[in-house]
Amino acid sequence: MGFITSLLNAMPGAVAQGLIWGIMAIGVYITYRILDLADLTVDGSLCTGGAVCVILTLNGVPVGVAIVCAFIAGLLAGLVTGLLHTVCGIPAILSGILTQLALYSINLHIMGFGTANGSKANLPISVDKYDLLLSSRFVRELSFRNPLIILVILFIILIPVTYCFFGTELGCALRATGANGNMARAQGINTNLSKVLGLMLSNALVALSGALLSQYQGFSDINMGRGAIVIGLAAVIIGEVIFSKVFRNFALKLLSAVFGAVIYYIVIQFVLKLGLSTDDLKLLTAVVVALFLAIPHFKGKLGSGKVKKAAGKETGANA
Amino acid sequence: MLEIRNVTKIFNPGTINAKVALDNLSLTLNDGDFVTVIGGNGAGKSTMLNAIAGVFKIDAGSILIDGEDITGLPEYRRAAFLGRVFQDPMMGTAPTMELEENLALALRRGKHRGFGWGISKKERELYREELKKLELGLETRLHSKVGLLSGGQRQAVTLLMASLKKPKLLLLDEHTAALDPKTAAKVLELSDKIVNETHITTLMITHNMRDAIAHGNRLIMMNAGRIVLDISGEEKKALTISDLLEKFNASSGNAEADDKLVLG
Numbered sequence: 001m002g003f004i005t006s007l008l009n010a011m012p013g014a015v016a017q018g019l020i021w022g023i024m025a026i027g028v029y030i031t032y033r034i035l036d037l038a039d040l041t042v043d044g045s046l047c048t049g050g051a052v053c054v055i056l057t058l059n060g061v062p063v064g065v066a067i068v069c070a071f072i073a074g075l076l077a078g079l080v081t082g083l084l085h086t087v088c089g090i091p092a093i094l095s096g097i098l099t100q101l102a103l104y105s106i107n108l109h110i111m112g113f114g115t116a117n118g119s120k121a122n123l124p125i126s127v128d129k130y131d132l133l134l135s136s137r138f139v140r141e142l143s144f145r146n147p148l149i150i151l152v153i154l155f156i157i158l159i160p161v162t163y164c165f166f167g168t169e170l171g172c173a174l175r176a177t178g179a180n181g182n183m184a185r186a187q188g189i190n191t192n193l194s195k196v197l198g199l200m201l202s203n204a205l206v207a208l209s210g211a212l213l214s215q216y217q218g219f220s221d222i223n224m225g226r227g228a229i230v231i232g233l234a235a236v237i238i239g240e241v242i243f244s245k246v247f248r249n250f251a252l253k254l255l256s257a258v259f260g261a262v263i264y265y266i267v268i269q270f271v272l273k274l275g276l277s278t279d280d281l282k283l284l285t286a287v288v289v290a291l292f293l294a295i296p297h298f299k300g301k302l303g304s305g306k307v308k309k310a311a312g313k314e315t316g317a318n319a
Numbered sequence: 320m321l322e323i324r325n326v327t328k329i330f331n332p333g334t335i336n337a338k339v340a341l342d343n344l345s346l347t348l349n350d351g352d353f354v355t356v357i358g359g360n361g362a363g364k365s366t367m368l369n370a371i372a373g374v375f376k377i378d379a380g381s382i383l384i385d386g387e388d389i390t391g392l393p394e395y396r397r398a399a400f401l402g403r404v405f406q407d408p409m410m411g412t413a414p415t416m417e418l419e420e421n422l423a424l425a426l427r428r429g430k431h432r433g434f435g436w437g438i439s440k441k442e443r444e445l446y447r448e449e450l451k452k453l454e455l456g457l458e459t460r461l462h463s464k465v466g467l468l469s470g471g472q473r474q475a476v477t478l479l480m481a482s483l484k485k486p487k488l489l490l491l492d493e494h495t496a497a498l499d500p501k502t503a504a505k506v507l508e509l510s511d512k513i514v515n516e517t518h519i520t521t522l523m524i525t526h527n528m529r530d531a532i533a534h535g536n537r538l539i540m541m542n543a544g545r546i547v548l549d550i551s552g553e554e555k556k557a558l559t560i561s562d563l564l565e566k567f568n569a570s571s572g573n574a575e576a577d578d579k580l581v582l583g
Contacts, residue, residue, distance in 0.1 A: 167436060167437050167438075168433070168434045168435060168436060168437055169427055169432035169433055169434070169435050169436070169437050170432050170433060170434060171437060172416075172420060172423065172424060172432075172437035172438075173424070173432045175413070175415075175416060175420075176413050176416065176424050179413035179414060179415045179416055180410070180412065180413045180414065182405075182410050183410065183411055183412055183413055183424075184395075184413070184424075185394045185395045185398065186372070186394075186398055186401075186403045186411065187398060187424045187425050187427075187428045187480070188395050188396070188398035188399055188427075188428040188429050188430075189395055189398075189424070189432070190393075190395045191395065
């Protein structure tokens with residue numbers, strides 16, 4: 001009984017965290033599913049978003065402006081990866097790793113802005129002193145400060161906007177680039193430009209997620225983005241495995257990535273309550289993502305196995 | 320219309336695998352020409368089409384369309400002038416996008432792509448009409464993902480996409496080679512119909528000598544990156560396969576014609 005109560009108690013927090021990571025999952029969906037690129041920049045740009053948001057707020061910038069600046073910082077991070085990939089011809093996955101590594105130093109400096117040695121690994125911000133958009137403190141409160149309500153409102157705006165963007169000529173060009181680059185170029189689409197734009201948009205959403213996460217948890221930290229890509233992929237893939245039969249429309253596919261993130265955090269809460277150490281979370285995450293990535297592959301194999309078995313039975317019957 | 324001036328392309332230059340794919344090639348097409356291109360494997364047929372389309376940079380020479388030098392333009396900018404159909408039916412369409420979305424991409428070839436809707440309601444009527452002309456029943460499947468269509472259907476759709484927004488030049492790169500004979504004949508017939516109705520200047524590569532003779536008003540034969548035979552008008556109409564074989568052997572100095580060239 002105590003276990004269930006404590007689990008239920010942890011639910012609002014898990015859902016809020018899941019929703020925040022859901023924004024990040026939409027970013028990952030754009031690169032991984034639409035552009036067909038594995039972009040590892042996100043491990044760095046998530047923290048960049050948090051760092052920019054917190055340092056600006058601490059320095060008296062209104063929180064809304066700070067969030068917009070975090071978004072722009074994400075755009076820039078994506079731009080760097082995009083240029084490394086398209087202009088310099090470096091494979092996408094390596095370009096992302098390079099930017100991510102560079103961002104580690106940059107993030108330390110952002111958070112250390114104004115300090116003696118200009119570098120800091122953790123930057124707290126208190127909801128008592130600053131007017132933050134959302135904070136974990138109000139997650140059980142029935143008011144418009146509740147982060148759950150704020151996040152739901154955010155998605156009511158974000159998903160339709162993303163949906164509409166991918167319905168425009170430019171958005172269709174991005175989708176065509178990911179679906180068949182050869183065909184896209186033959187139809188006059190600048191595929192390099194598409195990739196750069198997609199990477200920028202994706203990292204901007206990831207940085208936005210980082211900005212909200214740092215407010216929610218009350219600090220930004222140099223390690224907050226470590227393994228973010230895996231969590232993002234987990235969200236996208238869990239969402240697809242569970243909802244792909246029902247959610248066929250593009251807007252619903254984006255929503256399924258968000259649900260995937262929420263489910264991921266609920267599962268994490270569950271195993272933590274079962275007694276798993278937080279130190280083992282990354283290992284668990286990697287195993288869960290590997291499993292979900294493997295399911296479609298094994299499903300395919302099992303499918304063909306059934307046909308073979310059926311064929312075998314028939315020959316048996318004939319003999 | 321199209322002018323290829325002294326174009327040379329060498330793959331893997333400076334290595335043991337260096338291959339002169341186009342050797343000081345020159346070719347001029349007139350408006351409305353329907354040219355069939357034949358030649359053995361490695362003769363440079365596809366390389367010529369890819370050089371025109373801008374898939375790679377050429378090492379020497381220049382390419383002009385309607386007097387405009389396009390040699391320095393990237394592939395996606397040249398697309399404004401070109402319609403292309405590839406040998407591989409999977410190459411010309413986006414499998415995860417709907418049929419109408421593919422057509423909408425093609426209709427916007429050469430136009431700036433901004434924040435206008437990627438597809439408008441009145442376009443659908445146009446697509447339905449055009450698909451009806453293919454006689455494959457695709458007009459009822461506008462919302463199907465193209466990946467669900469057969470190879471022949473996809474190639475027919477690619478052909479429609481190449482001609483939907485009338486290009487200055489149509490490049491058909493052995494576009495029936497990967498199809499079964501019946502479907503190949505159907506797609507070829509369709510190509511003929513489109514070219515004859517719209518008078519788009521066309522370059523069509525084929526491995527089938529019979530097709531090369533039966534279609535178009537001009538025939539060129541390539542060997543080792545050069546054009547070794549260029550026949551048009553009445554002379555082409557009178558051509559027979561044995562003529563062509565003889566000419567191939569004479570011009571290439573190759574006693575045995577490539578089996579594939581004969582049998583296609």
